[in-house]
Amino acid sequence: DTGVSQDPRHKITKRGQNVTFRCDPISEHNRLYWYRQTLGQGPEFLTYFQNEAQLEKSRLLSDRFSAERPKGSFSTLEIQRTEQGDSAMYLCASSSGQGAREQYFGPGTRLTVT
Amino acid sequence: DAKTTQPPSMDCAEGRAANLPCNHSTISGNEYVYWYRQIHSQGPQYIIHGLKNNETNEMASLIITEDRKSSTLILPHATLRDTAVYYCIVRVDSNYQLIWGAGTKLIIKP
Numbered sequence: 001d002t003g004v005s006q007d008p009r010h011k012i013t014k015r016g017q018n019v020t021f022r023c024d025p026i027s028e029h030n031r032l033y034w035y036r037q038t039l040g041q042g043p044e045f046l047t048y049f050q051n052e053a054q055l056e057k058s059r060l061l062s063d064r065f066s067a068e069r070p071k072g073s074f075s076t077l078e079i080q081r082t083e084q085g086d087s088a089m090y091l092c093a094s095s096s097g098q099g100a101r102e103q104y105f106g107p108g109t110r111l112t113v114t
Numbered sequence: 115d116a117k118t119t120q121p122p123s124m125d126c127a128e129g130r131a132a133n134l135p136c137n138h139s140t141i142s143g144n145e146y147v148y149w150y151r152q153i154h155s156q157g158p159q160y161i162i163h164g165l166k167n168n169e170t171n172e173m174a175s176l177i178i179t180e181d182r183k184s185s186t187l188i189l190p191h192a193t194l195r196d197t198a199v200y201y202c203i204v205r206v207d208s209n210y211q212l213i214w215g216a217g218t219k220l221i222i223k224p
Binding site for chain 1 (some may be wrong): 146148156157158159160163201210211212213214215216217
């Protein structure tokens, strides 16, 4: 078990560019979550997948944000036309659907928009 | 989900027990209490959760008051590696998202 992995770990981009992040959950976990965290704050929920279905989206997920999990395994989070306010840590978590309640987090992707 | 209140920061001496309080006075009967921690520049780490009864695992103990309006996370023998931000969260099982506050920054001192 290698845990939840995220790629890249750091991304610096210019305002207006598009960026895409990848998350690989723990292999047997069918639930996957994306969160965003700014300095000094707790994580904020963005979206949730059960297998390939996106079941819940936060109002924080503007139309510039899109997430996919095409085969129910890895997931991607894309931000189009990035803004400086998008600078944050983007966290991915996964959990089992077998009554387990804990979510396991990856190391995060730190995005800096200049 | 109910809101939680935690002190912004706490210190504890290495080797002593660290007791982290959390108030959740509006908790409802079907909400669980969860604790996570986040070491600097890492993703959050699950510690423990409970509903009514006290719980213990290899990392910590969770003490929930009888009225469930508050709880305490206990790290029995704190080490320098326990320095982190500790988050207390209450959640209904059917809600998949976790709603986080600002947490308690715990500093373990040698």
